[in-house]
Amino acid sequence: MLENMLSNLNDNQFVRNYKRMWPLAKPFWPAALLALLICIPVGALDAVIALFLKPYTDVVIVGKNMESPWYIPLLIVGFTTVQGLLNFASAYLNAWTGGKLTMSLKSKLADKLVELEPAFFDKSTSGEVLFRFNSDAELSCSGLLGNLKSFLTRICSSIALIGVLFYNSWQLSIMAIVILAVAVAPLTRVKKLLKKLVQKNNIYVSQLNSMYTETFSGNRTIAAYNLKNSQKTRFDSLLAHVFQLSVAMTRRTAWITPFMHFVISIGLGLAIALGSWLIVSGRITSGNFVSFLTALLMLYTPLKNITNVAVSVQNSFLAIDRVFDILDRPVAITDKSVCAAMPQELESIAFDHVHFGYTGGSEVLHDITMTIRPREMLALVGNSGGGKSTLASLLPRFYDVTGGCIKINGTDIRDFRLQELRQNIAYVFQDNFLFEGTIRDNILLGDPKASASDVENAVRSAFLSEFIAGLEHGLDTYIGERGVLLSGGQKQRIAIARAFLKNAPIVILDEATSALDNKSEAIVQQAIDNLMKDKTVIVIAHRLSTIRNAHRIAVINEGRLVEIGPHDALMQKPAGQYRTLYETQFKTRSMDV
DSSP states (O other): OHHHHHHGGGHHHHHHHHHHHHHHHGGGHHHHHHHHHHHHHHHHTHHHHHHHHHHHIIIIIITOOOSSGGGHHHHHHHHHHHHHHHHHHHHHHHHHHHHHHHHHHHHHHHHHHHHSOHHHHHTOOHHHHHIIIIIHHHHHHHHHHHHHHHHHHHHHHHHHHHHHHHHHOHHHHHHHHHHHHHHHGGGGGHHHHHHHHHHHHHHHHHHHHHHHHHHHHTHHHHHHTTOHHHHHHHHHHHHHHHHHHHHHHHHHHTTHHHHHHHHHHHHHHHHHHHHHHHHHTTSSOHHHHHHHHHHHHHHHGGGGGHHHHHHHHHHHHHHHHHHHHHHTSOOSSOOOSSOBOOOSSOOOEEEEEEEEEOTTSOEEEEEEEEEEOTTOEEEEEOSTTSSHHHHHHHTTTSSOOSEEEEEETTEEGGGBOHHHHHHTEEEEOSSOOOOSSBHHHHHGGGOTTOOHHHHHHHHHHTTOHHHHHTSTTGGGOBOOGGGTTSOHHHHHHHHHHHHHHHTOSEEEEESTTTTSOHHHHHHHHHHHHHHHTTSEEEEEOSSGGGGTTOSEEEEEETTEEEEEEOHHHHHTOTTOHHHHHHHHHHHHHHHHO
């Protein structure tokens, strides 16, 4: 009964959340159903002790007779033992089902995570992702099953105990139920009291998770710039906010428990007073009263912790809401229902009046039109923040254009299957991400089915052979998270070897050498030269010396294409922006020398 009242606090939310989770639980429904069915006798057996106390009190305590109820203690022990065994079985089945459900939900969230477009990650922190995709999943499943098990157990127990109450005295029962309704009435405000505080608390916990990640990844920067104290101050500030919210949640809900104690004490006092009168007037026996009072205490006892249960239920429901906010979130970059086939031979890449702006921001690229020919090397240069990397990121559809279109062989790239489009593009970034594992693991990401000879050729082409030969474990050398045990040049060459193995007809190089020293740059540039052979290449370059051999150079300033042509032709323009950039850069370098 108590759990039934609790569920009715927000029936629509209760039903909606269980309906949402049902498709995930459906594969495991036999075990889940058995676990729930076991809750029926587990709850109902709570009434056995209270029921048996009537004959025991009337015959033994009042009547001083041991002939009839000698079996009652044995039955109580027997029923309690059965209840304990059933509780164990139910707990085990719930743990098994809960584990399976958590795995299923995390799997769906992982599928969603890798489908989400880069724009989602642009606006999310690592702490938020960790919290919403991991912690919320566990809280949703554990809370869902735990609350459902508790709900069924308590409702069966309540029904059985209420039956005992009415069996002994309908007058006392009506009074007890009225008191019970008054006691649980404040729980209707729990969600309203907690929702905003829980949301704020989750934000701060996400920020704490982000700080842990930043401290791990940025430990050298923290050491180099003596940031220990400032980081500690940030930690302490966030912890203080979490503490204040915890206290606020307690302040808003803790009063419910003493209020319930007060109301219940009134109920017990009235029950004793009314029960005494009924005994004296001969309307009930002493056994009726003892049995009634025991059942009433067993019914009221869970109310002592019901505030915590209510908070737990609301936390679980809020977690489920957050999980399904993610699962129901539409993916911005998707395939059409009918897709065109990727061409076997590349004939052209056309940017046709392309416009682009990030969601909620001003336009970044304005009316860019140009065509890249097959096996052409096109360099993108211009001022920092001018839109070069953004323009290149539109080709593999990291983002979709907001105006115009990009075409391959005359077909809008949005008409191709996304996986096939990206399979035809190798992307080498300035700061390439290496995954935890070995050198071989990271290279094979280009083509997991590649043969040993293909890997060897990729290693050789990326000028990694000498480096790997000097390692004790060669290609099977562990490189640490994000390749922390490698130098910048080594990481870039592993990324290039990965691109070699992919063997895509289109290559995008996003300032792939700009963060390297001269020696590393020279080696990496040789590897890049190998990678670009017989490929259509887009190079984003800051150092103009690296792109003099490009077939054409496109100057992108303030999101606009201001010049395009070969190096020599652009240098012939007296006031050309490329010439100005080139002369300024080389003048600066000669002064440095």
